[in-house]
Amino acid sequence: xxxxxxxxxxxECTRARPQQVLHPxxxxxxxxxxxxxxxxxxxxxxxxxxxxxxxxxxxxxxGFVFERFVTWGPFVxxxxxxxLVTGAFLHSGPLHLLMNMFLLWLxxxxxxxxxxxxxFALCYAVSVLGGALGVVLLSPNDPTLGxxxxxxxxxxxxxxxQLRARQNPWNTxxxxxxxxxxxxxxxxxxxxxxxxxxxxxxxxxxGAVVQPVRWPQxxxxxxxxFLALFGVGLFALAVVAASALATDVSRLAG
Numbered sequence: 550x551x552x553x554x555x556x557x558x559x560x561e562c563t564r565a566r567p568q569q570v571l572h573p574x575x576x577x578x579x580x581x582x583x584x585x586x587x588x589x590x591x592x593x594x595x596x597x598x599x600x601x602x603x604x605x606x607x608x609x610x611x612g613f614v615f616e617r618f619v620t621w622g623p624f625v626x627x628x629x630x631x632x633l634v635t636g637a638f639l640h641s642g643p644l645h646l647l648m649n650m651f652l653l654w655l656x657x658x659x660x661x662x663x664x665x666x667x668x669f670a671l672c673y674a675v676s677v678l679g680g681a682l683g684v685v686l687l688s689p690n691d692p693t694l695g696x697x698x699x700x701x702x703x704x705x706x707x708x709x710x711q712l713r714a715r716q717n718p719w720n721t722x723x724x725x726x727x728x729x730x731x732x733x734x735x736x737x738x739x740x741x742x743x744x745x746x747x748x749x750x751x752x753x754x755x756g757a758v759v760q761p762v763r764w765p766q767x768x769x770x771x772x773x774x775f776l777a778l779f780g781v782g783l784f785a786l787a788v789v790a791a792s793a794l795a796t797d798v799s800r801l802a803g
Contacts, residue, residue, distance in 0.1 A: 585670045586657020590650050593696055596638045597646050610641045615694070620681055622689030622795030625788060633681040633787050639694035649696040656703040660710075663761045671776045672759060676702015676752040678783040683747020685787050689795040691741075698744040701730065702752025709756030751783060 596614070603612035620636025640646040661669040680698015684691075704727050708718045718724035727749070734745045758779070760772045 581662045581666070583654075583657040583661035583669075585666045585673075586654060586661050589657075589673065589696075589699075590653060593638050593640070593646065593650060593653075597640050597643075600639060608642050610694075615639060615692075619692045619694050620684055621692040622685045622791045623798045625685065625791035626795045627798045630784075630788055633685075633784060634677060636684075636694045637677040637680065637696050637699055640696070641694060645695060649700055652700045653696060653703070656700065656707065660703060660707060663710075663763060664759055665762045668759045668773060668776070671773065671780065672706050672752060672755040673699050673703060675755045675776060675780040675783065676700075676706070676748045678780050678787065679751020679754075680741075680744040680748030682751075682783050682787040682790060683743030683745070684741055685743075685791040685794060686747070687743030688741065689791060693741050693744055695741070695744070697741070698748030701727075701745045701748035702755065704730070705749040705752030706756030706759070709753045710759075710761065713757070751779075754779065 597607075600612060600614040601607040601609075603614045604610065605612070618632060618635035619639055620632045625632050640649065657669070660672070664672065677696075677699040679702055683698070684693045704723060707723050708727060711718050711721060711723065718727075730745070731749075734740050734742055755776055758772055758776050760766065760769045
């Protein structure tokens with residue numbers, strides 16, 4: 550008898566139809582260099598350094614960079630729509646930046662080689678916009694910053710992709726990571742619940758839509774286009790939500 554991945558096979562059966570054993574690495578990681586992930590991390594670091602110089606301190610949140618680019622509902626409603634994206638590249642301090650970039654690097658190494666550069670970039674963008682929508686829905690008048698919405702979205706995408714591949718997220722560790730981060734989100738004051746949950750849900754939808762390059766290619770272009778349209782829809786919904794829920798800028802200043 551010949552040992553197989555499940556039980557034993559007789560030698561004749563093994564010779565007649567050699568068994569292919571698929572490991573998680575066949576789907577996740579070990580692919581192309583995560584250049585998009587590296588670019589996102591580099592951009593976050595550069596923006597942090599510029600903001601630190603503008604504020605006069607790496608531990609101080611302030612200066613013109615924060616005033617012009619932080620995600621803030623009243624100003625989004627006033628036409629400064631770019632804040633829905635730029636707030637995801639600002640951080641309140643070195644530790645905030647380090648934690649988000651560390652998780653982003655791990656997830657980029659796990660996902661980008663399997664999804665391809667374009668689809669990974671779209672998943673991250675959709676996650677950022679989902680986080681921004683969550684912010685303006687739950688805390689429209691609070692300035693919010695950080696890449697955690699995008700990071701939560703990548704975690705959500707990885708969970709759904711593993712489920713689609715019939716892997717157990719609890720066995721791979723990503724399920725526990727999501728659970729721990731959700732507990733932190735809901736128990737520690739000052740963390741954006743809307744940003745984290747919105748990013749997680751948007752990323753989960755992205756994981757349900759996107760087609761990994763190592764899977765049989767079925768309607769790949771359609772899936773990529775739908776993912777891009779989903780991102781546009783999230784952006785539009787966030788603008789509408791900010792206009793409906795946020796305080797008028799003039800009243801805020803008063």
